[in-house]
Amino acid sequence: MAYELIEVRTEAGKVGVITLNRPKQLNALNNQLMDELGQAMKGFDADPAIGCMVITGSEKAFAAGADIGAMATYTFADVYKGDYITRNWETIRSVRKPVIAAVSGFALGGGCELAMMCDFIIAADNAKFGQPEIKLGIIPGAGGTQRLPRAVGKAKAMDMALTGRMMDAAEAERAGLVSRVVPLDKLMEETLGAALQICEYSQIAVLAAKESVNRAFEGSLSDGVMFERRMFHALFATQDQKEGMDAFVNKRKPAFRHE
Numbered sequence: 001m002a003y004e005l006i007e008v009r010t011e012a013g014k015v016g017v018i019t020l021n022r023p024k025q026l027n028a029l030n031n032q033l034m035d036e037l038g039q040a041m042k043g044f045d046a047d048p049a050i051g052c053m054v055i056t057g058s059e060k061a062f063a064a065g066a067d068i069g070a071m072a073t074y075t076f077a078d079v080y081k082g083d084y085i086t087r088n089w090e091t092i093r094s095v096r097k098p099v100i101a102a103v104s105g106f107a108l109g110g111g112c113e114l115a116m117m118c119d120f121i122i123a124a125d126n127a128k129f130g131q132p133e134i135k136l137g138i139i140p141g142a143g144g145t146q147r148l149p150r151a152v153g154k155a156k157a158m159d160m161a162l163t164g165r166m167m168d169a170a171e172a173e174r175a176g177l178v179s180r181v182v183p184l185d186k187l188m189e190e191t192l193g194a195a196l197q198i199c200e201y202s203q204i205a206v207l208a209a210k211e212s213v214n215r216a217f218e219g220s221l222s223d224g225v226m227f228e229r230r231m232f233h234a235l236f237a238t239q240d241q242k243e244g245m246d247a248f249v250n251k252r253k254p255a256f257r258h259e
């Protein structure tokens with residue numbers, strides 16, 4: 001598939017990097033862009049050479065939300081029957097390999113939701129997060145009212161969803177929305193460093209860690225703890241566990257073979 005609204009490349013043959021590329025519209029997310037993003041992510045997820053993915057935007061905008069011009073004339077019947085705007089978002093959630101959002105500039109509405117759907121967010125110091133849908137007479141539609149309170153707590157999530165105000169990078173880090181804040185000119189270096197580090201580890205353990213952390217958001221504590229315990233036990237059936245522990249004991253660098 002030829003991509004028009006995203007750019008796709010690999011870093012060191014291991015990290016799948018997707019850059020949203022609709023700069024004039026501040027990377028506003030339309031159906032075509034979301035289809036392309038879903039396609040690219042499925043491709044990287046299926047590619048055995050790829051260990052981790054990164055989604056990023058431009059300096060000014062990660063994504064300023066769903067495309068308001070495209071949505072403006074939609075009726076309920078259009079969006080419900082055609083699954084417009086909301087289609088293809090589940091693809092992002094369904095990929096098994098880790099996905100890091102490298103956010104600079106605006107991450108608003110669907111852009112904030114896209115970033116939150118990734119496994120973690122590394123933010124440039126100019127990043128701004130918000131769910132301003134309320135100003136348009138709608139509410140977030142891709143998980144914003146659910147993931148934001150889980151990330152930053154009810155008080156800030158309500159504040160943002162009801163007033164539409166933005167959170168800067170420093171507040172987002174204090175509140176737990178982002179894992180790290182770095183200078184803008186170091187954003188890709190830092191993010192690719194994290195992604196390449198993940199690629200070094202046993203892919204089986206990486207997938208198990210992602211699945212287990214996600215359990216914390218989707219079930220009860222006791223179910224999550226039980227799931228984690230079983231995954232932990234299961235990893236002792238891998239060669240990578242033998243390799244990782246033998247390497248530690250013998251003071252050498254492990255060479256994981258993802259088996």
Ligand code: HXC
Binds near residue numbers: 026065066136139
């Ligand atoms: C379409 C958009 C856009 C958007 C910006 N643009 N955001 N086009 N959809 N979400 C366009 C502008 O119309 C403008 O086009 C160009 O990008 C540059 O934007 P400006 O407004 O001139 O830039 P600036 O003054 O710097 O302001 C930046 C901004 C503002 C604060 C980000 O653009 C803004 O408030 N955008 C809307 C943010 C928003 O409400 N997002 C939520 C959307 S609803 P022209 O042609 O004039 O140059 C949503 C629902 C999610 O996301 C549902 C998911 C399922």
